[in-house]
Amino acid sequence: MKKVAALILFILYTSMCYADVYTVNTTYSSPYSTEGYSGILDLTLKEMFKRAGHTAVIQKVPAERSLNDVNSGFADADVGRVRGLEKIYKNFIIVDEPIIESRDFVAFTLEGSVDIDGYGDLKGMNVGSVRGWKIFEMQKDKYKSFTRTIDTADLFNLLKKKRIDVALNARLDGLVAAYGMGIEKIVVHEPPLASMEMFVYLNNKHSELAPVLAEKLREMKKDGTLLMLYQKVLRREAPAFAPRIEGGVIKGEDYQD
Structure with a gap:
């Protein structure tokens, strides 16, 4: 019992x-x-x-x-x-x-590249974003090419190696990734593509x-x-x-x- x-x-x-x-x-x-x-x-x-x-x-x-x-x-x-x-x-x-x-969604480039004020400025560019980020995938017809990566680190590795011209990501995530990877000069294009x-x-x-x-x-x-x-x-x-x-x-x- x-x-x-x-x-x-x-x-x-x-x-x-x-x-x-x-x-x-x-x-x-x-x-x-x-x-x-x-x-x-x-x-x-x-x-x-x-x-x-x-x-x-x-x-x-x-x-x-x-x-x-x-x-x-x-x-x-x-x-x-x-x-x-x-x-x-x-x-x-x-x-x-x-x-x-x-949460600001922005375009990142390496220093000394181009000015980006909106999706229209991405015409003719090789663009990348993290797979599943629909906000960027819906605009893919505007890009010359579109690469989807596994995660933010992979995305910024492509930018660092100049395999893409533009990395599309959220501002804070992207800045922290750039810092962690030792990218010395990263440009955040303003205004955000969306907030x-x-x-x-x-x-x-x-x-x-x-x-x-x-x-x-x-x-x-x-x-x-x-x-x-x-x-x-x-x-x-x-x-x-x-x-x-x-x-x-x-x-x-x-x-x-």
Whole structure:
């Protein structure tokens, strides 16, 4: 009888320990998500869920698979997506507070090349982007050639070796990649080709959690936690890159060696 009681207590304890653990998919690279899951988004998600009384377990998953896994309920959440995905993925519910307030998508070139103000200026150029970044893939008819890479590091390796003329990427990701690869002079073309807010999505079986997480994220912005996380991670991942951080929104500056 004692053994049965002990077993029941163990099962109840185990259930309590794991009932509040949520699997969150990320497709981001440094500085937003790192190998040890201590990037900006990794730490932000962990703190959001912690403040809501839960635990977030972050895992790196390819872009398309991540969306399908969350839609099917195989994973609980996906981070860093544009608004409106619930119209495509019927089991999605948005955490209606942007986790990235301004993600700027820009063109990168090596110093002394060309001026780029929009997609029209890419005509006749060899262009590259990370595979699955639809925002750039939809414009591919405007490029002379289009190369899709596995990740941001691979993309900037092609630019460094001058196998492409232009690398299309998000500003902060690209600058950190350039710094890490020792690219001495990188040009970020302004204005951005696009600027968007990025959100967390949950599988709709967790619909009651969405407004709670949104409120916790707003709290983190107000009390300075989000700003602190940006500063902490950037000092570690790219100490030579010193962006201005205004209200939790990164305003990038060109990296110069």
